[in-house]
Amino acid sequence: MMKIAPSILSADFCNLKHDIELVEKAGVEYLHVDVMDGHFVPNITFGPSVVADIRKNTNLVLDCHLMIENPEQYIEDFAKAGGDILTIHVESTRHIYRALQLIHDNNVKAGIVLNPGTPLAEIEPVLPLVDQVLVMTVNPGFGGQTFIHDMVKKIQKLKEIKDQNKYSFDIEVDGGINDKTLVDCYKAGANVFVAGSFVYDAEVPKKQVELLKNAVKN
Ligand code: DX5
Ligand code: ZN
Numbered sequence: 604m605m606k607i608a609p610s611i612l613s614a615d616f617c618n619l620k621h622d623i624e625l626v627e628k629a630g631v632e633y634l635h636v637d638v639m640d641g642h643f644v645p646n647i648t649f650g651p652s653v654v655a656d657i658r659k660n661t662n663l664v665l666d667c668h669l670m671i672e673n674p675e676q677y678i679e680d681f682a683k684a685g686g687d688i689l690t691i692h693v694e695s696t697r698h699i700y701r702a703l704q705l706i707h708d709n710n711v712k713a714g715i716v717l718n719p720g721t722p723l724a725e726i727e728p729v730l731p732l733v734d735q736v737l738v739m740t741v742n743p744g745f746g747g748q749t750f751i752h753d754m755v756k757k758i759q760k761l762k763e764i765k766d767q768n769k770y771s772f773d774i775e776v777d778g779g780i781n782d783k784t785l786v787d788c789y790k791a792g793a794n795v796f797v798a799g800s801f802v803y804d805a806e807v808p809k810k811q812v813e814l815l816k817n818a819v820k821n
Contacts, residue, residue, distance in 0.1 A: 604794065605789070605794050605795075605796070605816075605819065606631075606632035606633055606773070606794065606795045606796070607631045607632060607633070607796055607798065607812055607815050607816060608631065608632070608633035608634065608635040608666050608775070608795055608796065608797045608798070609626040609631055609633075609634060609635060609797075609798055609799070609802045609803070609808070609812070610635040610636075610637055610746065610777070610797050610798065610799035610802075610803075611623065611634060611635070611636060611637070611657075611799075611803075612635075612637040612648065612746045612799045613746045613747070613799035613800045613802070613803035613804055614803050615803075619657065619660075620660050622803065622808075623657065623660060623661050623663070624661075625808045625809060626663075626802065626808060626809075626812060627661060627663060628809060629808065629809040629812035629813065630812070630816075631663065631812055632663070632664060633663060633664045633665075633666040633688075633795065634657070634661060634663040634664070634665055634666065635666045635668060635777070635797045635799075636654060636657065636665055636666065636667045636668065636686070637668050637670065637799075638650065638654075638667060638668065638669050638670060638671060638681070639670045639671070639743075639744065640670065640671040640672060642671070642672045643670050643671050643672045643692065643694075643695050643743075644670045644743050644744035645744050646744045646745055650677075650680075651677065651680040651681050651683070651684040652684070654667065654681060654684040654685060654686055655683075655684040655685055657685075658684060658685030658686075664687045664688065665685060665686045665687045665688070666687065666688045666690070666714075666775075666795075666797075667681055667686040667687075667688060667689050667690065668690050668714075668716065668737065668743075668777065668797075669681065669689060669690060669691050669692070669695075670692065670695075670743050670744070671695065672695055672696075673695065673696055674689075674691040674692070674695055674696060674702055675696060675698065675701065675702045675705055678691075678702065678705050678706055678709060679705075679709055682706070682709035682710070682711045683709075686711060687711060687712060688711065688712040688713075688714050688734065688735060689706045689709075689711055689712070689713060689714065690713075690714030690715065690716050690735060690737050690775075691703070691706070691713075691714070691715065691716065692715075692716050692717070692718065692743075693715055693716070693717050693721060693725050693726050693729075694717070694718055694721060694725075699715070699729055700728070700729055700732070703715065703729055703732045703733060704732070707732075712734040712735065713732065713733050713734055713735075714733060714734060714735035714736065714737055714775070715729055715730075715733045715735075715736055715737070716736070716737035716738075716739060716777075717736075717737075717738065717739065718739050718742065718743065719739055719740070719741070719742055719751050719753075719754060723757060723760055723761055723764070727764070730764065730765075730768070730770055730772070731768075731770070733772050734772055734773065735772055735773045735774075735775055735795065736761060736772050736773070736774055736775065737775040737776070737777055737797075738754055738757055738758050738761065738774065738775070738776050738777075738793070739754070739777055739778055740754045740776050740777060740778040740779055740780070740784070740788070741777075741778025741779050742778075743777075743778070746799040746800045747799070747800040747804070748778060748779055749779050750778065750779025750780065750781075750784040751778070751779070752787075754776075755787050755788065755791045756791075758774060758776065758788055758791035758792055758793050759791045759792060761774060761792065762774060762791060762792025762793075765792070773794055773795050774792055774793045774794055774795065775793065775794075775795035775796070775797065776788045776793045776795070776796055776797065777797035778797070780796050780797060780798045780801060780815075781798070781801045781815075782801075782814040782815055782817075782818040783818070785798075785815055785818050785819070786818050786819055789818075789819045796815060798811070798815060801815070802815075
């Protein structure tokens, strides 16, 4: 099933509750929560206390994308804060297998994510462990960047590996997603679509969600 995950990175942080309600009413499945530490990526957002406040205000699945060094230090905090899926970068820790096990030990879903420059081979050993694989289609750190088209091949390859091994993980894409790039990713095998600026930088976010949802029906 196709899922839409609006990224609150492009929302108004002073009106977060309102902006979350807008996409809730549009019928999205996930809320994508971008956590940045200023080390792993050259930008800073927020930590577990903000995630806990978001949790109190929505029933949407909180899809937490942790762009932080040594994520294992904070996994328990984000799980306690109410994150439903914790997705960590393969480049962010020396002990990716242990970090993913730790996420499951905290009874939440585990995702692995890779930067555009990181080959799929880096994550192959941990694929049996994960509930979701996130393929970055921009360099992480900022909203509003241009989709890197070469990543479509990476999604195709990942889908092949998934089918060959009968894995059940979701394939998520993040960065530069609009109603056109979504179609390319969908055809390649992705089923969860993060969209920040396409949803929130528009006059009517609900309409943008509908455009995304209907993009593959045409
Ligand atoms: C970028 C973040 C994305 C970001 C996407 O580092 O991981 O989730 O919000 O923004 P858009 O959809 O504008 O590319
Ligand atoms: Zn993200």
